[in-house]
Amino acid sequence: MIVEPDRDALRAALDRETRRLVDRVRAGTDLDAPAPGLDWTAGQLVAHLCVVYRAFALAVRGDDYGEFITANLGTGHTLPEVVASTNARALAVVSFPGPREAADGLRDCADELLAALDTGPDLRAARPTPWYGTDVTRTVGTLVALSVSESVVHGYDLAGALRTRPWLDERSAATAAPIVMSEMLPLLVDPSGSRGFTGSYEVRIRHAPRFVLQLDAGRASTVPADGREVDCVLSLSGCDALLVGFHRRKLWHAIASGGALAYGRRPWLGLRFHSLFRLP
Incomplete structure (x- = not known):
C-alpha cells in the first residue's frame, strides 16, 4: 500500500459515520423517498450499506463469503459494470418494512464490521473481492477505508433523500480518501x-x-x-x-x-x- 492506513483513525471514522447514519435512518419517515441524483431510494441506500458492511466484515475476517454474497455477484467487463450489476442483484433481495427495522439492520451490519476490525487483522493482507471482478483482491486497510468513504458519501445521499441537513465530517473523509484513491x-x-x-x-x-x-x-x-x-x-x-x-x-x-x-x-x-x- 502506498498510503499507510491508520487503524485507530479508520475505526473512529467508521464508528462516527455509522452512528450518524443509524440515527438519521431511525428518525426518518419515508424509506421510499428518492435520493437526489440517484436511481435509489433512502431504503435502497440503507440496503446497499448493509450489504457492503456485511461483505467487508467477512473479508476483513478472512471468512468464506457464503451463499448470500456469492449468489448475488454481478457480471461485466469492467469494474464499474460488475459493481453496478452486483448492487442491482443485492438490492432486489434486501428490503426493510420501515425506518426502525432499517436502522436496526444497519446497526447490526456496521457492528459486525467494527467487531471484525477489532480482531486486529493485518491491514496489508490481501482479500478476494469478487464484487470488483474475477480474481481482484484488495487489502484489509483498503476495504475499511472504502467502508468509511461509502458511509460519508451515502450519508450525504441519505440526507438529501430524507430532506435533512447534510453532514460531512472532514476527519472521516480525510482518513479514507487518500487510501481509497491510491488503491482504487x-x-x-x-x-x-x-x-x-x-x-x-x-x-x-x-x-x-x-x-x-x-x-x-x-x-x-x-x-x-x-x-x-x-x-x-x-x-x-x-x-x-x-x-x-x-x-x-x-x-x-x-x-x-x-x-x-x-x-x-x-x-x-x-x-x-x-x-x-x-x-x-
Whole structure:
C-alpha cells in the first residue's frame, strides 16, 4: 500500500459515520423517498450499506463469503459494470418494512464490521473481492477505508433523500480518501478519457498523506510522494475528494469553494483529472 492506513483513525471514522447514519435512518419517515441524483431510494441506500458492511466484515475476517454474497455477484467487463450489476442483484433481495427495522439492520451490519476490525487483522493482507471482478483482491486497510468513504458519501445521499441537513465530517473523509484513491483509481482508468494521455499528479488530501498517480497509455499506477517532479499538484479537502470522485459535486464547485486547487508545471491538467477515470 502506498498510503499507510491508520487503524485507530479508520475505526473512529467508521464508528462516527455509522452512528450518524443509524440515527438519521431511525428518525426518518419515508424509506421510499428518492435520493437526489440517484436511481435509489433512502431504503435502497440503507440496503446497499448493509450489504457492503456485511461483505467487508467477512473479508476483513478472512471468512468464506457464503451463499448470500456469492449468489448475488454481478457480471461485466469492467469494474464499474460488475459493481453496478452486483448492487442491482443485492438490492432486489434486501428490503426493510420501515425506518426502525432499517436502522436496526444497519446497526447490526456496521457492528459486525467494527467487531471484525477489532480482531486486529493485518491491514496489508490481501482479500478476494469478487464484487470488483474475477480474481481482484484488495487489502484489509483498503476495504475499511472504502467502508468509511461509502458511509460519508451515502450519508450525504441519505440526507438529501430524507430532506435533512447534510453532514460531512472532514476527519472521516480525510482518513479514507487518500487510501481509497491510491488503491482504487488504478483499477478505474477510463480507456476513452485517458486515450493518448501521459502525465503525473501529486494528490494532496489536506491533513492526510500524499501520493503520486502516474498515467501512461491507458494505465495508472501509484507511487510514494517523495519529492519527484510531477506535472500537476492537486490539493483537495477530504470531503471534496470523495464528493467529486463519486460525482456528487462538480469540480468547478469544489474549485470555487476552495475545496480543490491545482498548480504545478501543467496546472490545467487538474481540470482533466476526473475525466480520466470511470467510477461505479
